[in-house]
Amino acid sequence: MAFKIFIAxxxxxxxxxxxxxxxxxxxxxxxxxKAEPEINxxxxxxxxxxxxxxxxxxxxxxxxxxxEFIGDYSVANISGKAVETRIYRNINEGIEVTLCQxxxxxxxxxxxxxxxGFEDGSSIETTTNKEPPVFIYDNKRxxxxxxxxxxxxxxxxxxxxxxxxxxxxxxxxxMSAPVVESIINSTKKELERQMEYGILKFDAANGTYSFTLxxxxxxxxxxxxxxxxxxxxxxxxxxxxRVKNKKKEWIKxxxxxxxxxxxxxxxxxxxxxxxxxxxxxxxxxxxxxxIVFLITDYILRxxxxxxxxx
Numbered sequence: 001m002a003f004k005i006f007i008a009x010x011x012x013x014x015x016x017x018x019x020x021x022x023x024x025x026x027x028x029x030x031x032x033x034k035a036e037p038e039i040n041x042x043x044x045x046x047x048x049x050x051x052x053x054x055x056x057x058x059x060x061x062x063x064x065x066x067x068e069f070i071g072d073y074s075v076a077n078i079s080g081k082a083v084e085t086r087i088y089r090n091i092n093e094g095i096e097v098t099l100c101q102x103x104x105x106x107x108x109x110x111x112x113x114x115x116x117g118f119e120d121g122s123s124i125e126t127t128t129n130k131e132p133p134v135f136i137y138d139n140k141r142x143x144x145x146x147x148x149x150x151x152x153x154x155x156x157x158x159x160x161x162x163x164x165x166x167x168x169x170x171x172x173x174x175m176s177a178p179v180v181e182s183i184i185n186s187t188k189k190e191l192e193r194q195m196e197y198g199i200l201k202f203d204a205a206n207g208t209y210s211f212t213l214x215x216x217x218x219x220x221x222x223x224x225x226x227x228x229x230x231x232x233x234x235x236x237x238x239x240x241x242r243v244k245n246k247k248k249e250w251i252k253x254x255x256x257x258x259x260x261x262x263x264x265x266x267x268x269x270x271x272x273x274x275x276x277x278x279x280x281x282x283x284x285x286x287x288x289x290x291i292v293f294l295i296t297d298y299i300l301r302x303x304x305x306x307x308x309x310x
Contacts, residue, residue: 021220028216033209035202037077037187039180044072044086047101047110058099058150065154066090067097070179077187087179094170095157112150114157118168126157132226134219135190136197248300255296261289 046052059069067088076082081102088097094116101110113127122139130144143160145153161170174182191209194200199215202208211219265285 024220025216028211028220029213031210032203032206033077033191033200035188035191035207035209036184037075038082039076039183040074042072042074042084044084044099044101047103047108049108050110061151062088062097066092067095073179073183075183089175091172091175093158093161094172094175095154095161096175112153114154116157116161116164117171117174118164119171120168122168124157124160124164126153126160128153130226132222134215134222135194135199251296251299254292255300258289258292258294258296261285262293263289265289 044055046055063069067090070087070089073085073087074082075085083100083102085101086099089095090097096115098113098115099110100113102108111127111129113125113129115123115125117123122141124141124143126143126145128145128147130146133142141160143156145156147153191200191202194215195202195209198212199218200209201212203210262285265282268282268285
């Protein structure tokens with residue numbers, strides 16, 4: 001009997017995992033990437049939890065290192081998802097810096113990258129992004145460093161650039177190219193290249209790219225493998241998830257319970273009262289429910305319960 005229960009549990013777990021896998025696969029296959037991203041110039045606002053000091057200190061550091069502020073942009077490539085981007089360029093060294101941030105109700109993430117392109121079409125990138133790329137890059141070398149210190153990040157990139165300059169030449173012309181034009185052109189070329197690799201397919205009717213079955217499975221496998229290591233070497237640039245305030249959630253639970261007691265007490269009065277004991281209990285339910293509801297409602301409206309991020 002115990003063996004049959006064990007087998008049944010394994011079957012249920014197996015079916016649940018297959019269903020979850022199919023759900024994720026369908027979701028990835030449903031992602032649409034625009035052939036030409038929507039780009040708008042904006043004024044970058046500080047991401048919650050980061051603070052103004054980070055942005056001002058970062059700007060002062062880059063300026064002292066020979067970088068020029070180019071502008072802030074909102075770049076939307078995947079339908080409905082825009083990334084706020086701040087761009088700096090060091091014309092003399094051929095290094096472009098992109099500070100990207102994306103935040104919604106429950107998730108926020110900031111990524112810092114230093115990139116240099118060469119005349120042969122290759123490039124190197126030093127980034128804080130630890131997540132594995134879902135695309136195939138055969139002409140781009142990416143160094144992922146899970147650190148908070150952007151000074152060390154630039155130092156590392158300059159060292160790698162020095163090594164590359166022994167056999168390559170920096171494409172300085174890219175440093176003077178208009179930002180919007182540069183982003184659009186590089187995005188188009190990359191999407192077309194991924195289609196050649198079999199990662200993406202193009203829908204000419206809608207002007208969008210989407211994952212092929214091969215591309216979707218490959219990206220899912222990469223993210224599953226990454227999920228086993230993403231807790232290591234965490235930094236401020238990792239994806240952070242909102243953790244709801246436990247005190248607030250408990251008070252909301254009692255608030256709901258109070259409302260239920262109150263409504264049930266009122267509803268039971270309409271059915272008649274067979275004896276005084278039942279009447280007293282129903283009146284108690286109404287009184288108790290109203291008191292709990294009013295007190296918890298007052299606390300929820302007057303106190304500020306801040307959620308945390310992890």
